[in-house]
Amino acid sequence: MVIVGAGLSGLAAGVDLSSRGIPVLLLEERPYAGGRARSFVDETTGDVIDNGQHVLIAGYERTMQFLATIGSRHHVAVQPTLVLAFHHPVRGFCTLRFPLLPSPFHLLGGIASTDLLSPIDKLRLLRAGRELLFPPTGGAGNHPGLTIAQWLDAAGQSAETKRSFWEPLALAIMNEHAATASARVFLHALHTAFVRHRRNAALVVPAVGLSSLFSDPAQEFIRTHGGSVRCRTTVVATRMDGGRVVAVRTREGEEIPCTSVILAVPPREASALLPEPMRAEGFMKEMAAVPMSPIVSIHLWFPADFMPQEHLGLIGKRIQWVFHRRKILREKGAGSHLSAVISAGDREVEMTNEQLVALASEDLVQVFGNEAGAPVHAVVIREKRATFSCAPAVDLLRPDQATPIPNMFLAGDWTATGLPATIEGAVISGERCAALAAQRAG
Numbered sequence: 001m002v003i004v005g006a007g008l009s010g011l012a013a014g015v016d017l018s019s020r021g022i023p024v025l026l027l028e029e030r031p032y033a034g035g036r037a038r039s040f041v042d043e044t045t046g047d048v049i050d051n052g053q054h055v056l057i058a059g060y061e062r063t064m065q066f067l068a069t070i071g072s073r074h075h076v077a078v079q080p081t082l083v084l085a086f087h088h089p090v091r092g093f094c095t096l097r098f099p100l101l102p103s104p105f106h107l108l109g110g111i112a113s114t115d116l117l118s119p120i121d122k123l124r125l126l127r128a129g130r131e132l133l134f135p136p137t138g139g140a141g142n143h144p145g146l147t148i149a150q151w152l153d154a155a156g157q158s159a160e161t162k163r164s165f166w167e168p169l170a171l172a173i174m175n176e177h178a179a180t181a182s183a184r185v186f187l188h189a190l191h192t193a194f195v196r197h198r199r200n201a202a203l204v205v206p207a208v209g210l211s212s213l214f215s216d217p218a219q220e221f222i223r224t225h226g227g228s229v230r231c232r233t234t235v236v237a238t239r240m241d242g243g244r245v246v247a248v249r250t251r252e253g254e255e256i257p258c259t260s261v262i263l264a265v266p267p268r269e270a271s272a273l274l275p276e277p278m279r280a281e282g283f284m285k286e287m288a289a290v291p292m293s294p295i296v297s298i299h300l301w302f303p304a305d306f307m308p309q310e311h312l313g314l315i316g317k318r319i320q321w322v323f324h325r326r327k328i329l330r331e332k333g334a335g336s337h338l339s340a341v342i343s344a345g346d347r348e349v350e351m352t353n354e355q356l357v358a359l360a361s362e363d364l365v366q367v368f369g370n371e372a373g374a375p376v377h378a379v380v381i382r383e384k385r386a387t388f389s390c391a392p393a394v395d396l397l398r399p400d401q402a403t404p405i406p407n408m409f410l411a412g413d414w415t416a417t418g419l420p421a422t423i424e425g426a427v428i429s430g431e432r433c434a435a436l437a438a439q440r441a442g
């Protein structure tokens with residue numbers, strides 16, 4: 001069984017098939033596995049840097065199980081209940097904390113007690129929450145064509161609730177602005193996080209680099225179960241015979257026979273590997289051309305430790321979230337190592353490193369004072385193709401994991417899972433492919 005792509009969807013498929021006693025061969029183009037969730041060591045400081053800060057939630061059930069299977073569940077810190085820290089330009093430092101009550105009372109308690117919003121805006125939030133809890137048939141949230149912004153208007157949300165609550169949430173969950181992103185996918189994610197179980201929304205923050213958390217132990221698991229992972233191997237074509245895939249061809253011209261193939265690569269790359277008639281099909285052609293939304297991460301090191309929080313959402317600033325890596329990863333050394341994140345940063349991704357560091361420092365000075373203005377070291381990471389831009393029309397294009405070819409499957413955060421482009425979506429898609437491939441292989 002061949003899996004093309006060793007990102008999280010390919011690794012999840014590989015681990016699942018390995019657990020079923022089916023050995024796999026993963027072929028990965030880059031020199032390392034992990035895809036869009038990987039880490040490396042900063043040579044200047046020796047600190048581990050992720051390609052972008054990843055935050056999970058306790059409701060990522062398949063991801064948590066995946067971590068348990070590969071033996072790295074102990075590397076994540078799970079909040080007992082959701083606690084989010086914000087800085088608001090007028091209200092200052094604020095907290096949204098959900099009490100330990102059964103759902104939906106935890107939601108009511110959290111909204112009622114936060115100092116992030118005025119009493120009237122809290123009532124507005126409860127109105128939107130009602131639609132989340134009891135979606136009316138044919139209501140705004142069920143409409144596949146609506147953007148989040150359109151749904152918020154229909155749910156009577158004020159400009160302030162949009163700015164201080166909904167837009168930061170949309171950017172964090174969808175990596176897209178509320179004006180563009182699909183309301184249906186957003187509401188599905190909110191339902192999973194906030195309605196199913198009170199524990200689900202709690203943040204799960206990796207306490208090690210992403211490669212130590214995901215790709216290193218997953219590759220080890222696959223190898224000890226008889227499979228292998230070959231990096232620096234680009235697959236350029238699939239060969240068909242009698243309506244089935246019989247081999248994949250690498251850039252070097254090697255032909256690798258296969259009983260089934262899982263294409264766990266982004267949509268553009270998957271489209272190029274499909275046989276001609278499928279590639280030309282409307283949805284796949286359109287999916288391959290779907291716009292991607294960038295994420296910019298700015299790592300900053302300071303001699304002083306001025307940030308008491310582990311994470312902080314910045315309202316009304318260009319930086320949206322700051323993570324205190326030294327605290328989260330228990331890094332050695334004095335001072336602080338912060339990671340500032342800009343999601344859906346179409347403009348920022350084009351800026352120079354100097355401009356981005358200056359922008360981050362300016363925002364941090366406004367929040368923490370002058371100590372935050374003089375970083376001694378900085379690293380900027382631009383992920384231009386971080387996630388697909390999940391607009392309502394794009395969500396409807398997302399293909400199923402099964403294809404018309406009985407032994408070819410599609411995995412990736414962009415396939416139809418109902419979720420935004422997330423680790424959980426990637427893991428679910430990989431496991432679905434594994435189940436289908438195992439079933440069809442008998």
Ligand SMILES: Cc1cc2nc3c(=O)[nH]c(=O)nc-3n(C[C@H](O)[C@H](O)[C@H](O)COP(=O)(O)OP(=O)(O)OC[C@H]3O[C@@H](n4cnc5c(N)ncnc54)[C@H](O)[C@@H]3O)c2cc1C
Pocket residue numbers: 004005006007008009010027028029030033034035036037051052053054055056233234235236264265266269295383385386387411412413414421422423424426
């Ligand atoms: C900066 C950033 C921050 C993020 N933050 C979060 C977060 O906080 N929470 C969250 O849940 N998600 C987050 N995500 C999204 C998450 O990382 C992705 O959803 C997930 O990693 C996607 O995995 P995948 O397997 O679908 O795709 P990928 O990781 O893209 O894997 C595809 C793999 O296929 C390989 N490949 C491509 N073409 C070929 C070929 N022809 N032959 C061989 N190999 C090939 C690629 O090199 C790649 O390794 C973030 C993403 C980024 C970039």
